[in-house]
Amino acid sequence: MIGGGIAGTSAAWALAEHHDVTLVETERELGVHATGRSAAILSETVGHRTVCALARASRPFLEQPPVGFADHPLTAPRGLLWIGRREDTALLDQIAAMAASGVAPTARRVDPEEALRLVPALRPAAVDGGGVWEPDARAVDVAGLLAAYARGARHRGAHQRLGAPVRACTPRGDGWTVLLDDDTLVADVVVNAAGAWGDAVATSAGITPLGLQPLRRTACLVPAPDEVASWPLVMDVGERCYFEPESGGLLLSPADEHPSDPVDARPETEDVAWALEMLAETTTLDVRTVRREWAGLRTFTPDRAPALGWDGGAPGFCWLVGQGGAGIKSAPAMAAAVAAVVGDRPWPADLPALGVAPADLDPARFVPTPR
Numbered sequence: 001m002i003g004g005g006i007a008g009t010s011a012a013w014a015l016a017e018h019h020d021v022t023l024v025e026t027e028r029e030l031g032v033h034a035t036g037r038s039a040a041i042l043s044e045t046v047g048h049r050t051v052c053a054l055a056r057a058s059r060p061f062l063e064q065p066p067v068g069f070a071d072h073p074l075t076a077p078r079g080l081l082w083i084g085r086r087e088d089t090a091l092l093d094q095i096a097a098m099a100a101s102g103v104a105p106t107a108r109r110v111d112p113e114e115a116l117r118l119v120p121a122l123r124p125a126a127v128d129g130g131g132v133w134e135p136d137a138r139a140v141d142v143a144g145l146l147a148a149y150a151r152g153a154r155h156r157g158a159h160q161r162l163g164a165p166v167r168a169c170t171p172r173g174d175g176w177t178v179l180l181d182d183d184t185l186v187a188d189v190v191v192n193a194a195g196a197w198g199d200a201v202a203t204s205a206g207i208t209p210l211g212l213q214p215l216r217r218t219a220c221l222v223p224a225p226d227e228v229a230s231w232p233l234v235m236d237v238g239e240r241c242y243f244e245p246e247s248g249g250l251l252l253s254p255a256d257e258h259p260s261d262p263v264d265a266r267p268e269t270e271d272v273a274w275a276l277e278m279l280a281e282t283t284t285l286d287v288r289t290v291r292r293e294w295a296g297l298r299t300f301t302p303d304r305a306p307a308l309g310w311d312g313g314a315p316g317f318c319w320l321v322g323q324g325g326a327g328i329k330s331a332p333a334m335a336a337a338v339a340a341v342v343g344d345r346p347w348p349a350d351l352p353a354l355g356v357a358p359a360d361l362d363p364a365r366f367v368p369t370p371r
């Protein structure tokens with residue numbers, strides 16, 4: 001398993017039930033990159049329909065993990081309010097329609113008055129197109145979830161190699177040789193869960209990349225009055241900003257998407273300044289200082305749904321990439337799907353009813369078929 005973010009760690013846990021697994025991670029800790037920088041919302045209305053469906057399939061696990069998996073609850077009530085201006089109503093209608101297609105049955109369109117009742121500090125002009133209210137969105141304890149997967153994987157016998165970048169993979173008989181700086185591993189199967197580095201790992205194995213695009217997103221923690229503690233996450237449908245209560249203040253993001261190479265992402269001053277400006281335009285809060293700022297890479301496939309499945313040209317090489325802005329909320333369902341693919345077992349029973357078939361995730365959809 002290459003990559004110790006939420007994708008690789010959750011999949012290692014799932015696979016370790018029936019297989020020998022070694023998780024290999026460049027950094028000296030798990031979850032340093034996208035996973036450690038997330039806003040961590042379990043929402044069934046944000047993103048591609050497929051990731052919303054995967055989030056719905058993940059909800060039972062996140063709300064009620066298996067006995068002994070975690071020693072405290074991994075989610076808490078939050079709610080999510082999409083807001084929009086008059087010119088944004090078509091976008092709000094689209095979200096409400098997707099929700100009603102079975103992925104978020106309790107979400108509903110609200111008028112401007114109801115949106116203002118939910119968050120009185122919103123400026124009426126920012127919400128004159130009304131909103132979509134998703135009452136069952138929940139906050140996820142990402143650190144707790146990642147630690148529980150890592151601990152569970154260890155208990156199931158998985159090995160961890162931290163501070164161990166994979167330099168290359170080469171085919172060897174029916175499997176692979178995986179080259180580290182000071183060691184060589186052999187494996188029947190390689191799972192590429194390297195996040196923003198997914199295409200680089202494939203290239204190092206002589207495999208055609210999928211065209212993954214890391215997009216930098218900025219977030220910051222700002223001081224705010226006590227009243228914000230009971231707010232839901234508020235997300236502007238026109239991608240101006242989003243914010244939610246966090247650590248006695250607000251987590252605020254300008255919802256930016258700057259194309260990036262796979263790197264240790266850093267926030268840019270102008271993106272943080274833009275976030276403060278958008279908060280002032282959207283709410284009556286007067287915020288001028290920032291307690292902490294950071295950035296992370298959300299890595300997308302060309303169609304913005306994840307890629308999970310065997311590479312068509314390289315037997316034993318399984319892709320698990322392109323989780324975009326949804327890798328936390330979709331991790332349990334994706335991990336179950338990886339276990340099915342790698343273990344050659346039936347597709348998870350709950351996914352077809354939600355409209356997710358293996359073909360929806362198959363990386364082959366990005367590789368041109370030879371004539």
Ligand SMILES: Cc1cc2nc3c(=O)[nH]c(=O)nc-3n(C[C@H](O)[C@H](O)[C@H](O)COP(=O)(O)OP(=O)(O)OC[C@H]3O[C@@H](n4cnc5c(N)ncnc54)[C@H](O)[C@@H]3O)c2cc1C
Nearest residue numbers: 003005006007026034035039040041166195296327328329
């Ligand atoms: C600001 C922000 C807000 C977000 N909000 C949400 C949200 O509300 N809900 C949600 O579900 N998701 C959210 N996300 C998205 C979520 O964080 C990601 O989808 C998820 O963390 C991706 O996990 P990953 O394991 O694929 O990637 P990563 O966490 O980046 O892990 C990939 C790992 O692979 C390792 N690696 C790379 N190359 C190699 C190599 N050659 N050898 C060994 N290891 C290697 C890297 O070091 C890295 O640790 C947000 C992200 C950001 C940045």
